[in-house]
Amino acid sequence: MYRKIVLMLFVLACAACLYPAAAGQKDIIFATTTSTQDTGLLDELIPVFEKKTGFRVKTIAVGSGQAMAMGERGEADLILAHSPEAEEQFMKRGFGVNRRIVMHNDFVILGPKRDAAKIRGLRSSPAALRKIASSHSLFISRGDNSGTHAKEQKLWKLAGITAEREKWYQQTGQGMGQTLFVANEKLGYTLCDRATYLALKRNIDLTLLVEGDASLMNIYHVIEINPKKFPRVNEAGGRAFADFWVSPETQKMIEEFGIKKYGAILFHPDAVK
Amino acid sequence: MDLIVDGVIQAFHLLVSGDPEVIQITLLSLKISGAATLISTCIGVLAGTVIALIRFPGRSVIVTLVNTGMGLPPVVVGLFVTILIWRSGPLGSIGLLYTPAGMVIAQTIIAAPIITGITLSAMQHLPGRLRLQILALGATRRQMVWLLMKEARLPLLTGVMAGFGGVISEIGASMMVGGNIKGYTRVLTTATVMETGKGNFAIAIALGVILLILALAVNFILTAIQQRK
Numbered sequence: 001m002y003r004k005i006v007l008m009l010f011v012l013a014c015a016a017c018l019y020p021a022a023a024g025q026k027d028i029i030f031a032t033t034t035s036t037q038d039t040g041l042l043d044e045l046i047p048v049f050e051k052k053t054g055f056r057v058k059t060i061a062v063g064s065g066q067a068m069a070m071g072e073r074g075e076a077d078l079i080l081a082h083s084p085e086a087e088e089q090f091m092k093r094g095f096g097v098n099r100r101i102v103m104h105n106d107f108v109i110l111g112p113k114r115d116a117a118k119i120r121g122l123r124s125s126p127a128a129l130r131k132i133a134s135s136h137s138l139f140i141s142r143g144d145n146s147g148t149h150a151k152e153q154k155l156w157k158l159a160g161i162t163a164e165r166e167k168w169y170q171q172t173g174q175g176m177g178q179t180l181f182v183a184n185e186k187l188g189y190t191l192c193d194r195a196t197y198l199a200l201k202r203n204i205d206l207t208l209l210v211e212g213d214a215s216l217m218n219i220y221h222v223i224e225i226n227p228k229k230f231p232r233v234n235e236a237g238g239r240a241f242a243d244f245w246v247s248p249e250t251q252k253m254i255e256e257f258g259i260k261k262y263g264a265i266l267f268h269p270d271a272v273k
Numbered sequence: 274m275d276l277i278v279d280g281v282i283q284a285f286h287l288l289v290s291g292d293p294e295v296i297q298i299t300l301l302s303l304k305i306s307g308a309a310t311l312i313s314t315c316i317g318v319l320a321g322t323v324i325a326l327i328r329f330p331g332r333s334v335i336v337t338l339v340n341t342g343m344g345l346p347p348v349v350v351g352l353f354v355t356i357l358i359w360r361s362g363p364l365g366s367i368g369l370l371y372t373p374a375g376m377v378i379a380q381t382i383i384a385a386p387i388i389t390g391i392t393l394s395a396m397q398h399l400p401g402r403l404r405l406q407i408l409a410l411g412a413t414r415r416q417m418v419w420l421l422m423k424e425a426r427l428p429l430l431t432g433v434m435a436g437f438g439g440v441i442s443e444i445g446a447s448m449m450v451g452g453n454i455k456g457y458t459r460v461l462t463t464a465t466v467m468e469t470g471k472g473n474f475a476i477a478i479a480l481g482v483i484l485l486i487l488a489l490a491v492n493f494i495l496t497a498i499q500q501r502k
Binding site: 027029034037038040043046056058059060061073074075174175176177178181199200202203204230232 | 359360361365366370371452453454455457458467469470471472474
């Protein structure tokens with residue numbers, strides 16, 4: 001009987017090993033912002049890349065902050081982030097190489113239709129935040145160190161307000177989609193990238209209140225992880241996928257992506273001018 | 274309310290139409306959690322039996338640990354497994370992070386204590402004199418253990434069901450160790466979270482319904498075996 005159990009364990013161990021575990025340098029670990037996944041952009045682009053090159057992309061959709069934290073440990077091969085200041089720090093500290101611009105869109109401030117803080121149509125986003133603060137209206141923050149969260153903190157700074165400890169300021173610690181739903185249910189204001197907003201518009205009652213301010217610009221870069229620092233990084237794969245993002249064909253697909261699905265451009269390509 | 278009805282309708286639609294992605298996700302969930310349950314059953318039944326039948330110093334500490342392990346939070350397991358197997362971790366060279374094999378390991382760590390604990394209590398609840406009786410009838414030790422296991426098979430199957438239920442519905446470890454990678458480590462629970470984030474509530478509900486059906490089907494089969502005359 002013991003022999004049977006040992007045999008069974010052995011068979012199971014073999015079965016577990018049959019799962020393609022270490023496919024090695026065929027896999028690219030791609031740490032990216034949630035907006036590219038939540039809008040469906042990745043589902044469109046990655047199969048094209050995989051078919052073309054034979055690499056397999058393992059997408060980990062997290063906030064920009066967490067994506068960079070993965071990069072700092074060499075746990076990713078390529079990151080796509082939208083947190084320019086943190087990215088510059090990241091580059092300065094030597095974790096990344098070859099940072100290239102991919103695309104941009106902008107952030108918008110969303111809020112309930114009633115708009116108790118009366119920010120609708122304001123031209124300046126810091127002014128809008130000041131009004132939200134002075135009227136003690138609920139503001140829902142990502143609170144997850146993402147690019148959106150970094151932008152939001154910068155805007156609060158521009159507005160000269162420390163919101164962190166206020167009762168009307170709440171942090172979800174979740175992705176953009178989830179945070180939108182929280183703001184929607186609690187009738188709060190929130191900062192959102194336009195792509196996620198357009199993609200989820202049909203599911204929420206929040207309306208677009210403030211847009212078009214230069215400080216609301218949202219820029220995405222790809223950064224390859226420095227293979228000199230982390231020998232296990234898939235250098236060729238990271239490079240190939242980064243090249244793919246900025247290639248003219250991909251840039252065209254990025255531009256056309258939103259129109260097909262949501263009737264508007266979600267991401268404006270920037271790599272090819 | 275419409276949303277729920279829509280979701281359920283869509284679930285059946287997805288199932289009946291055989292949507293390849295949904296089928297792939299469902300099969301993967303079954304494979305990973307099934308493998309983890311099988312391995313956990315081997316470990317758990319063996320360990321539970323040993324702890325139940327043999328007296329040794331420090332036994333009560335072990336029993337306490339097993340009982341605590343039955344409530345091991347999946348996120349904590351996920352966190353520690355991730356730290357162990359990521360590239361810079363001690364087991365990084367094997368390349369297990371973001372693979373189904375990594376998920377099987379994490380789920381095994383979750384399910385094994387559950388099955389061990391239930392086996393342990395099942396074996397201990399057998400009447401003490403049964404052992405003496407079996408031995409008195411001339412059975413060898415191996416035969417004795419085998420007979421005791423057969424005697425306790427009902428609660429043992431309960432253990433297997435509890436273990437499977439624990440891992441198929443678990444999300445924290447699957448998300449961290451698997452990474453929810455499309456077509457590779459995306460399982461029913463992680464896909465449900467992602468579709469909710471995307472605002473595809475109907476698909477999220479559909480996946481939830483499939484998860485429920487799956488759990489029901491597996492437990493139905495196990496219960497049928499358990500209650501067989």
